[in-house]
Amino acid sequence: MVELRLQNVSKEYVVESKTTFALQDINLKINKRESVAIVGPSGCGKTTLIRMIAGLEKPTSGQIFLQGKPLLGPDPKIMMVFQNFALLPWKNVVENIELGLLDKPENERAEMIRKYLDVVGMEGFEENYPRDMSSGMKQRVGIARALCREPDILVMDEPFSSLDQLTARNLQSEILRFYHSRKLKPDVLMLVTHNVQEAVFMGDRVIVLSQRPGHVKADMIIELERPRNIRDRKFQDYVDEIVSLIT
Ligand code: ADP
Numbered sequence: 001m002v003e004l005r006l007q008n009v010s011k012e013y014v015v016e017s018k019t020t021f022a023l024q025d026i027n028l029k030i031n032k033r034e035s036v037a038i039v040g041p042s043g044c045g046k047t048t049l050i051r052m053i054a055g056l057e058k059p060t061s062g063q064i065f066l067q068g069k070p071l072l073g074p075d076p077k078i079m080m081v082f083q084n085f086a087l088l089p090w091k092n093v094v095e096n097i098e099l100g101l102l103d104k105p106e107n108e109r110a111e112m113i114r115k116y117l118d119v120v121g122m123e124g125f126e127e128n129y130p131r132d133m134s135s136g137m138k139q140r141v142g143i144a145r146a147l148c149r150e151p152d153i154l155v156m157d158e159p160f161s162s163l164d165q166l167t168a169r170n171l172q173s174e175i176l177r178f179y180h181s182r183k184l185k186p187d188v189l190m191l192v193t194h195n196v197q198e199a200v201f202m203g204d205r206v207i208v209l210s211q212r213p214g215h216v217k218a219d220m221i222i223e224l225e226r227p228r229n230i231r232d233r234k235f236q237d238y239v240d241e242i243v244s245l246i247t
């Protein structure tokens with residue numbers, strides 16, 4: 001079943017009468033239960049693409065359909081995790097997560113927060129402020145805030161790029177374990193990254209974007225067992241193939 005469809009989506013930015021063509025004619029169908037990684041060189045339009053899918057930017061031309069209906073703006077069915085966590089420094093962990101739930105009754109909020117703090121392994125840190133947390137912890141909060149809306153689609157823009165390698169790999173494994181357990185939403189995982197190894201580790205499918213203006217250069221199914229082993233020969237073959245497409 002098609003969850004998300006992009007039809008001839010292009011995006012240009014005009015700043016002081018200078019036009020930047022960020023993305024050109026993107027056509028994609030994303031199915032239910034797919035985990036999709038989007039890779040491409042820096043500046044090729046990855047953030048632009050994922051922000052359009054999250055309803056935070058509008059295509060200059062073309063259309064995006066969510067479950068068959070045109071996507072016209074932010075939708076609670078699609079939640080985003082940001083590269084720089086986007087936490088408010090003057091709010092503690094609970095208050096930051098609560099920001100995503102202000103339309104829910106208070107008792108329901110508390111329950112959701114407890115549930116998703118547990119999912120991301122942040123119980124016991126309820127009162128902490130961002131200044132007292134590592135990058136990994138901050139991103140766990142960012143993920144909890146997105147997950148607690150129980151979105152059908154979770155989109156993540158370079159969510160691990162400011163974490164050290166070990167922290168990033170741990171968090172990636174945890175997210176995959178959670179996603180594959182199928183106990184809770186989301187149905188679709190979308191990840192933008194410039195890190196090819198991360199894309200092959202996370203994605204059932206890897207979409208390779210060209211240099212700016214980004215268009216779909218390759219769309220590959222990654223046929224590797226899970227959990228994936230980055231030292232596996234076949235894993236490395238996928239990485240090599242994608243790297244050669246990008247460079
Ligand atoms: P990536 O995430 O792949 O590095 P971006 O989507 O951030 O790429 O940017 C793609 C291109 O669009 C870049 O050339 C960038 O400078 C430009 N761009 C992105 N956002 C804006 C904006 N708000 N205004 C003007 N240009 C932008």
Ligand code: MG
Nearest residue numbers: 046047048158
């Ligand atoms: Mg980016």
